[in-house]
Amino acid sequence: MTSNFQRIVLAMICLLVTIGSSTNAQDLYATQRQGWLKKAEALKPALTETVKHPKGIVKLEKDPAAFQGWKAVPAGGIEQLYNASFDKRNSGIVVDFGEHLTGYCTFSLKTRRADMDAPLRLKLTFGEIPSELATPFDPYPGSLSRAWLQDETVTVSVLPATIIIPRRVAFRYVKIEWLGASRGFEFGFSDIQFKAVTSVTVTPPALAASTPDIIKDIDRVGLTTLKECMQTVYEDGPKRDRRLWIGDLYLEALANTYSFKNDSLTKRCLYLLAALSNPDGILNSNVFEAPEPHAQKSRLLDYCYLYNVALKEYVIATGDKQTGLDLWPVAKKQLDIARQYAGADGMMDYVKAGKEWWVFFDWKDGLDKQAPLQGSTIYALNQTYQLAKLLGKENEIADVPALSKKLKDAARKNLYDKTSGLFVSGTNKQASYGGQAWMVLSGVATKAEAQKALRTIVTHKDAVKPGGPYMYHYFVAALIETGMHAEAKTALTDYWGGMVNKGADTFWEVYDPADELRSPYNFYPMNSYCHAWSCTPVYFIRKYPEIFQR
Incomplete structure (x- = not known):
């Protein structure tokens, strides 16, 4: 009885070893993969972080000559956002950072009048080009996940507050929309900034002066x-x-x-x-x-x-x-x-x-x-x-x-x-x-x-x-x-x-x-x-x- 049991156990061990060996034989790089992954991880670059601030406010205008029919026209300095209460009247304001950036957006809000007696809600839409902000996303007709589109809804319960959008975005423009707030108080933006990230650390040489x-x-x-x-x-x-x-x-x-x-x-x-x-x-x-x-x-x-x-x-x-x-x-x-x-x-x-x-x-x-x-x-x-x-x-x-x-x-x-x-x-x-x-x-x-x-x-x-x-x-x-x-x-x-x-x-x-x-x-x-x-x-x-x- 014991002898039979031992033979069965030994046979099972041999089978498992054979299966394991067969599996490794089928994986051409079984002995190399972990080494390759370690080398890749050791080469992972540190990202440089640069804080960027908006360059101003722009207005989106239709223009048949512009790419995809929309252009951004300068409409004032960023103080227009910082020096005014934010409500339905200026909902949809578009902030221009002046360059394409990839990273993380942070904005600060403050109470401007009375006491905050209810949460407020904002929608931020990040766009690489003007037409992204001028084209309604819904009803969504695309074939890829709607979640790729860079619109974020934020609810704030206490002011003052500094909000970091956790999602990394890539953009030049951000449209800010008012979705709801109590009529009993006023609030506004005190700051908006962006932490841009890249692994690039050098500036390439300039081109020849003769370059067109x-x-x-x-x-x-x-x-x-x-x-x-x-x-x-x-x-x-x-x-x-x-x-x-x-x-x-x-x-x-x-x-x-x-x-x-x-x-x-x-x-x-x-x-x-x-x-x-x-x-x-x-x-x-x-x-x-x-x-x-x-x-x-x-x-x-x-x-x-x-x-x-x-x-x-x-x-x-x-x-x-x-x-x-x-x-x-x-x-x-x-x-x-x-x-x-x-x-x-x-x-x-x-x-x-x-x-x-x-x-x-x-x-x-x-x-x-x-x-x-x-x-x-x-x-x-x-x-x-x-x-x-x-x-x-x-x-x-x-x-x-x-x-x-x-x-x-x-x-x-x-x-x-x-x-x-x-x-x-x-x-x-x-x-x-x-x-x-x-x-x-x-x-x-x-x-x-x-x-x-x-x-x-x-x-x-x-x-x-x-x-x-x-x-x-x-x-x-x-x-x-x-x-x-x-x-x-x-x-x-x-x-x-x-x-x-x-x-x-x-x-x-x-x-x-x-x-x-x-x-x-x-x-x-x-x-x-x-x-x-x-x-x-x-x-x-x-x-x-x-x-x-x-």
Whole structure:
């Protein structure tokens, strides 16, 4: 009896050990994750805090020429708020801080007449741009959580009082509305201030004196955008999402390398993403920091590729090969995506990939993704092989050059239309800016073909244009890659300069000059108007001074 019991217990222990070993075997990075997380935590930056005060009062006015139809007009000094009782008559007053800020708002109230005999209630709405404050939020039509919108209701029972809004906000303007108070007393504001936070601690060098004014303005707004998004990770937007996405990391890190040079933040983000990858080794598209680091379980195909490029750029910028070697297994694993969907004919199975993955590339309805996927796959293979050479790891991905050539040859055979000089995509032979950009960046097009394609696409009446700054980055990069420097400068000046000319303090997540109200979320106030992937003019302007600073 005892012997049988002992054998059963021993068998159960063996089974548990086997299961445990099997589980660890299935997690490619089981022995590395905690070490990566510790390294990421050690690199977490301290945030600098700066107290900011309002610059004055503004009035919102309709203006068809203004962005989204609204502008803010100066309407007096802040003393108008501090020297008067606050009631229904001045409800809706808009305070302007004069710049985009991210952090925490504090305001102080005082009794101005009689005794406070009932609570008072206020509503504060924080807006990055004037139209956010002029557009009713309800009934809410958007597809994302209504709670992202930055309106807060505050009830105060005792005066005087100093109120700290616990929620971090990103804004330039705050609208203050009176919701209710007793008629038996009067109250007013004695102070309003803001604690702005960022991990940025340095000021980049000034641009050359020969730089055109519009380029200087674009650089200034780009730097502000990047500064606001550089918190304890590279956030994609300080107002909405507020987490680390691979695609934003890559572009922010490029801009940071040529401006604030906070390489430790890039390193932290690379380790976080690796530590929070899936057990099969494939990366998640984004991760959260709180309440503890964890990933949102979403696999975004083109972002997995960009992790490898970001790691390569980090190693080149810093010379930190040790981090490259530490994270090399993750980069190497992402190439399995290319191997999985590459057909015998050398074409990526974009239909199957689109069913099994989130394949993004751009916020653009109707964009056919065959050409961008083919091009970005070749690009990722080539960039990862460059990383391997930097680290002495070519032998571990010895199949990559041949696979890259196979995909490249197939792209030329199947996607290049010699008659139009354009690369086409999908069964409808769609011509898009994104398709041309990725065929150029991947090296599929010769220099002559690339220049013809990029010149032709801007005049093609049915061309699918970029949906926002994210894809526009790759289009400008393609222009530079193929030597079209004047065209790159014009594209950057026209597109990002268009936002500057419409009053941008920071660059926007989505900008379509033909449709300013466009939103991927069915409600344009939900758009992020300070967004990480929009900051890359900083990278272009400062990396290529011979193009942009003269």
